[in-house]
Amino acid sequence: MTKRSFPTRIRMTFLTLVAAVSCAASPTALVQASEPTTALQLFEERIMPIFRSPNPSSCVQCHLSSVDIKDYILPSHTETFLALRADGLVDVEAPEQSKILTLIQMGEKDSDPLAKRIHEKTRKAEYEAFSAWIKACCSDPDLVSRSAPEQLAAVGPAKPIEVVRHARKSRVLEAFTRNVWSQRMRCFPCHTPDEMDADNPKHQKPAERHGELVKTYGARMNLFRETPEATLAALVASSRKQNGKTFPLINLREPAKSLLVLKPTAKLPPKQDDGTLGKPSSTDPVSHMGGIKMHVDDHSYKLFVAWLEDYAAVVGDQYATADELPSDNWIPTQRILRVKGTPADWKPGSVVQLFVHGKDSSGNWSPDPVAFTQSVVTPRGMVNGALLVIASNLGPDQELTDDAFPLVPGEYMVKAYVDTAGKIKASPSHLLDASDFAGQAVIQAKWLIGFPQAETFEGARLEK
Template identity: 55%
Template structure:
């Protein structure tokens, strides 16, 4: 009952951001609790010490985050000892062993479906952080990535000097990215819990798009002073960035950053009630770059375009309906669309150890979706391939890595989608 009545969250918060609390497994009376736990297989009558509920309580001991294990150890041990003693006593009581649970008391546990509970695990959130934000950290080099500096490289020498000067001027806030993604994510979350009138939070749970984590890299340099000196960057609207523009609100990095922030905000506010509410969270970064040079006239400058890559299916003799990868960017005034690819993986697919291996050289279909209706302004994390494509091109791609080795498609190679193109492209894989 002390656990049931406690206003504090249980040790479940060590591994779960939402959806689970030990109180969910406790009914108003110990008789109801015992019967429900027993009937759901969470209590082992013959071997009380092997009860599944005890195993669930100790799951935090397997956490790879040593700091979290230490922080929650006291609460976790107290919970374990209380439940273990109570279960052992109950299993010796013949009346409790034969007690029949009423319909209203038969179920204990979280009221969220299992996929939602799994999605709210911190290790799942960390995996998403690695793919969506940590993978893009070199956009912030060298000012916010001290652990990426290499003293043995001449280029890092100048970068190191720049970082050192900024560190002296602005202090610890320059160290945005720590030595590991786990440390980085934890620090971003902790620092964003404190509110200040002097700056917006790095992660703005109430307004994800107003998080400094995306506002800073998409902001320009501060205006110069009257004397022509560099101005002081602002962390309040209008936000300015001492490093200038590092990403655009229409490119794939911004999309990845904001997708993660929105997901985290929804988790901590417990907004996911069903599996249908969950985001796909299935983007995997690559170093393969897709570039369209000399875009068609039907793609207006400064309009966002999403490019989806489809593989040829030798068995079906057709292009695969589900895309393998995508990127997005604005059409530059010089008629170029340029972006690194994100692989798209279904939840059933095996984990990706080598993203480059998923893009072997070969013939591919690239579908272009022009955001003429500004759908991405309303939902920046949306994918536009739920509608017919605007143009398509068949390419023989090598998929080398790095922007200097981008896969370039001439704009005239894209054909507007109409019935003739739709009919002919089904066999163009062998062309």
């Protein structure tokens, strides 16, 4: 049988059909076939959709507020490139190493695998769009040689870099670890299942108690998880499920009315007619089956509220300048500072703050304290408080952990301040000032751990 060929017209139609089917079966091939070739086309088709999108960018993976990839885009293709280049965000010699691409890829270093996975698609789309557009721009000699106009609009976050960094999730987590996670043993054993050791005989009864509570109230008893990261994630997730009937664990509108602090400062529920305790309440008035574990004037409460207020401000994008940022550098320790025999005009129940000052390189007392504590005057005329180290006032070579305590034994000045105007009640994270000064004394301190070894001095030594 002789071989017969298709007529030319039929053969061309067949080949066209095959090509069409191949493109339909390969979306990548179709995209490549229609991919724009100029930087302007890439900007209009891939960058501007990001700029116009109402959805948050991949920046939210690392930042709770204050920055978005849209901040780096101007309506004009040319001005966007020139502005990015002027700020050092585009590397004309090595486009693939441009800083803007590095910033987009920061999410790849996220230690949270879930967040990494959730934002992967958005991050990849942004990276590929900017990468293609920057390469095209850097391949355009006219654009690369163009000088930036004097009135060129700036790119990047509108807020100061200090505010942007303060809103990073890693910074928020670090503050949570210092201020809240560090105090978790106040909630042992009811809310700290991972702190119980099955091999420790002393933990047998606490473990039984915890098991009974979980059986009665459910897994919500497990407030503190295995790690600070898991704990914070659980607190945030729980607080999003508000029913309007109970206070949330984290109250963004009124931080001091978060269950995280309302519960440990609440009393037992009232007794019923049969003499047994009623059910604990998560509404006003809040009651706590564990009773009072924290007083509203002690250092732990101050740490909790300071973090809650800061978290609410960060999430609400409320900080506008660096001056508005909190100190955010208190490190709780197990060193106790005590005043014994307080002055007669310090009424029981009054809130007192004690600030510790060291000496500067010239041997003079530094005006900036290196640590402080807060507590109330007891009926027996004492003030006891765990020391909070103020990290920003330490030297560059001093460690910032409790295990390597940064204050060496020696001579220190303690300045006392008494809140006679109710400032701390109005603002729990407030630090008293010169108008509240109540005296000072020089002490010799060893800074040993625990209440039995508290650094103690007589109130009569305080001089104004």
